[in-house]
Amino acid sequence: MSSEDNLLSLLIDSDQLEANLGNTNLLVIDVSCSRESYDNGHIPGAVFLDYRRLFNGHSPVPNKLPTQEQLSLLFSELGLSRDTHVVAYDDEGGGWAGRLLWTLDVIGHARYSYLNGGILAWRADDKAQEQEQTLPQASHYQAEHINLHERIELDELKSKIGTENFAVWDSRSRGEYEGTSSKAERAGHIPTAVHYEWTEAMDKENELRIRDMAEIITELQTKGLTIDQEIATYCQSHHRSGFTWLLGKILGFKQVRAYDGSWNEWGNRSDTPIET
Incomplete structure (x- = not known):
């Protein structure tokens, strides 16, 4: 863009x-x-x-x-x-x-x-607000699934685990990542996944604005997520990873893809590898 x-x-x-x-x-x-x-x-x-x-x-x-x-x-x-x-x-x-x-x-x-x-x-920032509902003016928009490189699905993700220059970013809580808590039948994380919880990038003292981006990039690099990799990010339902996908775009990462099935799919199947 x-x-x-x-x-x-x-x-x-x-x-x-x-x-x-x-x-x-x-x-x-x-x-x-x-x-x-x-x-x-x-x-x-x-x-x-x-x-x-x-x-x-x-x-x-x-x-x-x-x-x-x-x-x-x-x-x-x-x-x-x-x-x-x-x-x-x-x-x-x-x-x-x-x-x-x-x-x-x-x-x-x-x-x-x-x-x-x-x-x-x-x-x-003391900007003007309103409480009255704004009703949109309807249009005729034809949506198509075009940029599928922004999305990664289960079979492709399974095939890429452990391959060169490919990384997995788990944006859930530490407990979900380690398998001590779970919102699915099975607990743990996708093999090789790096844990960086979505809220770590937010400034909790500054209205959840994104923290200093150079610091975030350094933190991600330390964990093994680098700007030149293809990265698949996920959470439980591709809600928290909605932010980490966006963050990767903002930081200028080469390719960040979202696994929208996330743990709700991966953790509820019997044929997916899991680490804890």
């Missing part, structure tokens, strides 16, 4: 967004964890998206990428067009916002930005 082709850069702050509010090509989407957060105060003009619309909802792995038909309906309801520049934010440091932007990338829509720190930063 070239910044020259976009209204805004990938990572923006509240001042940059504020200066562009009202632009007819701008669509601000609130992907907060609850509708209550949106109703309590949101960025002027922002539309609300229930994060569950970013899952296909089909068994046995309901958290996987929605179908093209589901995505066409969703983004038509949101009023997306090929010229729309999306700004995504949430109230938790970037997990759901990252999942949304990953979804846009998969369908070939590269005009997007992430508001650093989301609504928490917006409020801390």
Whole structure:
């Protein structure tokens, strides 16, 4: 994605967004964890998206990428067009916002930005908020699964484990990684996976904005995740790894791919290798 082709850069702050509010090509989407957060105060003009619309909802792995038909309906309801520049934010440091932007990338829509720190930063910066719901103007958007290199599925991931210049990034909690806690039938992590919990990159004293990026890159390199690798990132449902996928893009990693099946798929199968 070239910044020259976009209204805004990938990572923006509240001042940059504020200066562009009202632009007819701008669509601000609130992907907060609850509708209550949106109703309590949101960025002027922002539309609300229930994060569950970013899952296909089909068994046995309901958290996987929605179908093209589901995505066409969703983004038509949101009023997306090929010229729309999306700004995504949430109230938790970037997990759901990252999942949304990953979804846009998969369908070939590269005009997007992430508001650093989301609504928490917006409020801390004393920016204007509104409580009245903004209803999007519907469009006719045809979504297709185009950029599948942004996604990695189970069979390909299994085949690449341990291969040269390929790494796996586990963004879950330490307990989930070590197998002392589990949200699936089996506990542990994908073999060779490096653990770097998603919240480690957030400044908890500064509204969950992304910490100093040079420090994060050094920390990741120390753990074995380098900028020139192909990296597959996952969590339980590709929510927390929505942020780590986004973080990799922001840091300029060569290729970060999301395993949207995540542990909800891997840990509930009997034919997947596991380490603890």
